[in-house]
Amino acid sequence: MKMMVKAPAKINLSLDVLSKRPDGFHEVEMVMTTVDLADRIELELVDSGSIHILSLDRFVPGDHRNLAYKAADLLKRRYKVKQGVAITIQKQIPVAAGLAGGSSDAAATLRGLNKLWNLNIPVDELAELGAEIGSDVSFCIYGGTALATGRGEVIQELPAPPNCWVILAKPSIGVSTADVYRSLKVDRITHPNTEAMVEAIRSQDYKGMCNHLGNALETVTLRMHPEVAHIKQQMERFGADAVLMSGSGPTVFGLVEYESKVQRVYNGLRGFCDQVFAVRMLGDRNALD
Structure with missing residues (x-):
C-alpha cells in the first residue's frame, strides 16, 4: 500500500528572537506561511518493520539523521507499530536553505503515516509530536499561515496573506x-x-x-x-x-x-x-x- 504526501516549503515574513532560553533554545516570534514549492513524499508499507529512506538527492541523509526517518521512528515507537515503511523523498525544496524542507518532509511523514498506519491521531497531537523532532515541524503539520512562538512550536493560525x-x-x-x-x-x-x-x-x-x-x-x-x-x-x-x-x-x-x-x-x-x-x-x- 502506497501514499503520496505533499511537503511544502515555508518562508518567514517576520522572524524575531526575544531571548536565550534555559533549555539552550531561543525564544522566538515568527510569522510563517507556506509557498507552492514542495517536496513529494511517497510512503510504502513494508512488513519487515524497518524504516528505509530513498532519495536521489545526494545531500539528503538516508539514515537516522533524516528528519523523515526520525518522524517515522517516533510514531513507530510511541504507538508500538509493527509495520515498517519505505520513505521516498522527491526533493524540490533546496537543502539547508532556510525553507524548512527537512521539517516539512518530517511533517508530511507524520501526516501520511497517521493515515497509512490507521493511528487516528488528532492534528494537535501530531503537532506536539512534531515539536520533539524539530522547532519548525509543528508549523509544517498545520501548514497555511501562522504566528509561531516559544521555540517555534506554539502555533496560532492566521488568515492567508494578501495574494502575491x-x-x-x-x-x-x-x-x-x-x-x-x-x-x-x-x-x-x-x-x-x-x-x-x-x-x-x-x-x-x-x-x-x-x-x-x-x-x-x-x-x-x-x-x-x-x-x-x-x-x-x-x-x-x-x-x-x-x-x-x-x-x-x-x-x-x-x-x-x-x-x-x-x-x-x-x-x-x-x-x-x-x-x-x-x-x-x-x-x-x-x-x-
Whole structure:
C-alpha cells in the first residue's frame, strides 16, 4: 500500500528572537506561511518493520539523521507499530536553505503515516509530536499561515496573506542554523514589528505586509555570507516589491504583486543564481489537502 504526501516549503515574513532560553533554545516570534514549492513524499508499507529512506538527492541523509526517518521512528515507537515503511523523498525544496524542507518532509511523514498506519491521531497531537523532532515541524503539520512562538512550536493560525507572487533565490551555499544562532547577540539585534505584520495580514494590506518584513537573523547571516547580501541587492534592483532572507538563510525571497513583473525579476536572478523559483503563496491550511 502506497501514499503520496505533499511537503511544502515555508518562508518567514517576520522572524524575531526575544531571548536565550534555559533549555539552550531561543525564544522566538515568527510569522510563517507556506509557498507552492514542495517536496513529494511517497510512503510504502513494508512488513519487515524497518524504516528505509530513498532519495536521489545526494545531500539528503538516508539514515537516522533524516528528519523523515526520525518522524517515522517516533510514531513507530510511541504507538508500538509493527509495520515498517519505505520513505521516498522527491526533493524540490533546496537543502539547508532556510525553507524548512527537512521539517516539512518530517511533517508530511507524520501526516501520511497517521493515515497509512490507521493511528487516528488528532492534528494537535501530531503537532506536539512534531515539536520533539524539530522547532519548525509543528508549523509544517498545520501548514497555511501562522504566528509561531516559544521555540517555534506554539502555533496560532492566521488568515492567508494578501495574494502575491514569491521569487525565491538560493545561492550555492548551505547555512548552519546552529552557527547563525551561536553568532547572534540578542541584545544587539533590530527587532521586526511582529504585531504590525500580523495586522497587515489580517487586514489584507499588501503594502503593509511589504513594509513590515523583518528577520532578526539576517544581519548575522549576511555578515557570514556576503553572497546572500548580493542576491538581496540584485532582487531589489530587478524590481521586487519587498525582499527578505528566509529563516537562517541563505535563501532570499522577494514579494511581487503583479504577474507582469515576475518574469523580469526571475530572469534577472537566473543570470547568476542557479536555484531560482517563482511560486505563489499557499497561505491557507486547506492547501495541504
